[in-house]
Amino acid sequence: MLLERLELVDFxxxxxxxxxxxxxxxxxxxRNAEGKTNVLEAIYYLATGSSHRTSSDTPLVRAGAEAAIIRAHARSDAGRQVRVEYELRRGGRSRSRVGGQAQPRVRDALxxxxxxxxxxxxxxxxxxxxSDRRRFxxxxxxxxxPAYHAARQEYDRVLRQRNALLRSARGPSGPSATLDTWTDALVAAGSAVLAARIASVHALAGPAASAYADLVGAAAGPSARVQLAYQLSTGRSIVGDPDRGVPDPAELAKELRTGLDERHAAELERGVTLAGPHRDDLALSLAELPAKGxxxxxEMWSLVLALRLASREVLFEVGDEPVVLLDDVFAELDEERRRRxxxxxxxxxxxxVTAAVDGDVPLDGPRYAVRDRTIIPPPELVEGEGERQRAGGWGPDG
Known part of the structure; x- marks a missing residue:
């Protein structure tokens, strides 16, 4: 995929x-605080439907404005032109458009x-x-x-309802007769989320290990061994293995139900669901030691960077090549890792790529000056853009 043009209004x-x-x-x-990161944030919002920096859309709307617009003109790997737009309203419901057509739901643009x-x-x-690793x-x-977004929303909806019933169960009336029904719904929705997450860990395992070894070099020796494992709230840990496929949702549903049954008394006492995808974790190890601690x-920077590079490989396997966004990463790396x-x-x-110092980035390519809340492209790109527009603009959207 090629992002050819980005428009921001009151973002x-x-x-x-x-x-x-x-x-x-x-x-x-x-320089810092000039708005470089905001550009990458906007592009990432187009891809995921959310900001990586805030859980609410309100901070994304410029002070004094009622709404912000993020609009991208892109070209797919097959040459199809794509125009995607998000309108983020302050305190209201956001909207999305694809090819100029309003989408019934914001997530339909994903x-x-x-x-x-x-x-x-x-x-x-x-x-x-x-929670940071689950969000990743x-x-x-x-x-x-993209259908996973709806599956995760359904799980969150069921979880909220079940937690409300558990809280009310602590009252004089005791557990609601519908608690079992919502437990069934939680198991069904939760097993779908679990199957997708575990499959993604298997898919990431090989590319993450390869990317980390590539970044740190052979001199790192055994310490360059990366391992990913999905840790279920039921206590089981599933090591990422690129040779394994999607786990059986029925088996995961059975395990989740057993975990809920074992914690039933504690859930009634505490008024909260104690097993499920919302309590799982992704374990990251280097040389068989927990990376955390x-x-x-x-090593942390290299490991996280390897995870992001692995994400690119995993996405590219099933669709267009993703645009890679690197926010001030080269400044944190030594000379050898920059080169790699x-x-x-x-x-x-x-x-x-964003950078405060141009010399930190050992890449050829156009430089954009970001200052005073403006973005100044190199002259040759501005001239080429003018010729493109005079020749007929962007053409029909796919």
Whole structure:
């Protein structure tokens, strides 16, 4: 996939920008707090339907505006032109359009734009809470299988209802007669989420190990061995294995139901569901030691970067090549790892990189100046964009 043009209206600090991009590396250079990250955030929103920095759309709308617009003009690997737009309303329901056509649901635009983002906050994938790692898997699955988004929403809906019944069960009336019905629904929805997540861990295992070894080099020796494992709330750990396929949802449903039965008394006492995908974790290990607590800062950065690079491979297996977004990553790497990452980036179809110092990025490609809430493309891209528009614009959307 090639992102050819990005338009932002009242998004974050940008009143209005319209920026062309080209294949290969594109480097946005500017001081901190000038808005470089906001550009990558907007592209990632197009791909996942959410921001990687906030759970609410309200902070994405520029102060004083009622709504923000993110619009992308892209070209699929097959040459089909795609136009995707999200309208984010302050305190209201967001809307999406594909090819100018309003979508019945915002999530119906998912899958049109594909992107993988590495941001400084990603170190939380190693040292943060299980919720950070669950979100990583869920965002990957939303792009790999857009229908997963609906499955996860259904699980969350059932979980909220079941938790409400468990809380009310602590009252004088005791457990509701419908609790068993909602337990059945939780098992059905939860086993679907589990099967998808575990399959994604199997798919990530090989590419993540390969990417990490490539980034750190042979000198790292045994410490370069990466292992991923999905840890269920029931206590079982499933090691990521690229030779294993999608697990049987029926077996997962049986295991989840057993876990709920074993915790039934505790759930009634605490008023909360104690087993299910919402309590699972993704275990990350280096040389058979937990990365959390044992990995150095440099190892954590390399491991998280390897996970993002592996995500690209996993997405590319089932669709268009994703756009790779790297937010100030080169500044955190030593010279050797910069060189190794740059070598990988040179093989990608399109990469957008942000940097405070141009010299930190050992990649050839156009430089965009980001300052005073504006984005200034190199002159040759501006001239080429003008010729394209005079020749007939973007043409029909696919």
């Amino acid at each position: 974050r600090a940008y009143a209005a920008v319209d920026v062309p991009f080209q294949a290969g590396p594109n480097v946005l250079v500017g 899958g049109q734009i594909r992107a993988v983002l590495f941001a400084p906050e990603d170190v939380q994938l190693v040292r943060g809470d299980p 898997l869920d965002e990957l699955l939303t792009q790999r299988r 044992f990995a150095s800062h440099g 990452l740059a070598a990988r980036c040179d093989r990608f179809g399109q990469v957008l």
